[in-house]
Amino acid sequence: MRKYLVLSAIGVCLLMLLPGTTALAAGGSTYYAGMNSQGQKLLFSVDRTASGPKFDPFFTTMVDHCPATGTTFTIEFSFIGFQIPIKNGKFRLSLNDLSDRFSWSGTVAPKKAFGPESFDLAAFDSQKGLQDCATGTVPWTAQALVPAAATATAPRISYIFRITKAADGSVHYSITH
Numbered sequence: 602m603r604k605y606l607v608l609s610a611i612g613v614c615l616l617m618l619l620p621g622t623t624a625l626a627a628g629g630s631t632y633y634a635g636m637n638s639q640g641q642k643l644l645f646s647v648d649r650t651a652s653g654p655k656f657d658p659f660f661t662t663m664v665d666h667c668p669a670t671g672t673t674f675t676i677e678f679s680f681i682g683f684q685i686p687i688k689n690g691k692f693r694l695s696l697n698d699l700s701d702r703f704s705w706s707g708t709v710a711p712k713k714a715f716g717p718e719s720f721d722l723a724a725f726d727s728q729k730g731l732q733d734c735a736t737g738t739v740p741w742t743a744q745a746l747v748p749a750a751a752t753a754t755a756p757r758i759s760y761i762f763r764i765t766k767a768a769d770g771s772v773h774y775s776i777t778h
Contacts, residue, residue, distance in 0.1 A: 609701040610617070619646075625674055626748075629648075630646040630647065630648045630649070630657070630686065631643075631646060631647045631649070631711070631722055631745050631746075632644070632646045632745070632746045633645055633646065633709075633713075633714050633742025633743035633744065633745055633746065634743055634746055635714070635741055635742050635744060636741065636742065636743075637661070637662075637663065637664060637718060637739045637740065637741035638739055638741070639664045639736075639739055641661070641662035641663055641664065641675070642660075642661075642662055643660065643661035643662065643741055643743060644659040644661075644701075644712070645657060645658045645661075645743070646659070647687065647709055648684060650684070652686075652687075653686060653687065653688075654687040654709075655684035655685060655686060655726055656684060656685040656686075656687055656692035656694065656707075657680075657684050657685075658678075658679060658680040658683055658685075658694065658705065659679065660680065660681060661677070661678050661681040661705060661718060662675060662676065662677045662678075662740075663667060663675070663676055663678075663718065663719075663720055663736045663739055664736065665720060665722060665734050665735065665736050666734065666735065666736070667726075667732050667734035668732055668733070668734075669723055669726035669727075669730065670724075670726050670732065671685075671703075672683055672734070674759040674760060675759045675760075676720065676741060676759060676760045676761075676762065677760070677761050677762070678703065678720075678762045678764060679761060679762070679763050679764070680764050680765075680766075681763070681764070681765045681766070682766040682767070683717055683764075683766050684766055687709055690708050690709055690710065691707070691708050691709075691710065692706060692707060693699075693705075693706040694706065696764065696772065698774065700722060700723045700724075701720065701721060701722045701723065702717060702719075702720070702721045703720050703762075703764075704717075704718075704719050705718040706718070707741070711745065712744065712745045713742065713743065713744055713745065714742070714743045714745075715740070715742045715743070716740070716741060717738045717739060717740055717741070718738075718739050718740060719735070719736050719737065719738050720735065720736045721733055721734070721735045721736075722734040722735070728759045732751065739759070759775040759778070760776060760777065760778055761776070762774060762775075762776055763775045763776075763777070
């Protein structure tokens, strides 16, 4: 009797989990891993939501160059809490601050995605003049990952910009060196 009770309880648990798993798979996300023309990695997902597909960035990395000083550095942008609407297969994420400008846009298809990204940073040179440390327009491409594929690993970087979008819509930045 106890054996049947245990089997019944396991069966009920499995039935309760199955619709949730199916619903998650039906709603779900597709993960895209790729690289930009500088050879730097990026990772994002396209989340299927009730209000339509959303671009959900995880990280992207670029090489920035300061023309007056000749300084070159690798910078990673990691994101938390962003879901950018995808309309007609296209998305655009633009962030402007007092000293910098970030842009990541693209076109998403079921198995691949592509587009441009860029970053500009106002910085002083050795003569106290300003210079635009910039990546220029950097083309990128990404492939949809199959469920069994390993996810991309974060590359070696010089700076990490962590960008978080709060529930009230405000955007917060933190920089780590």
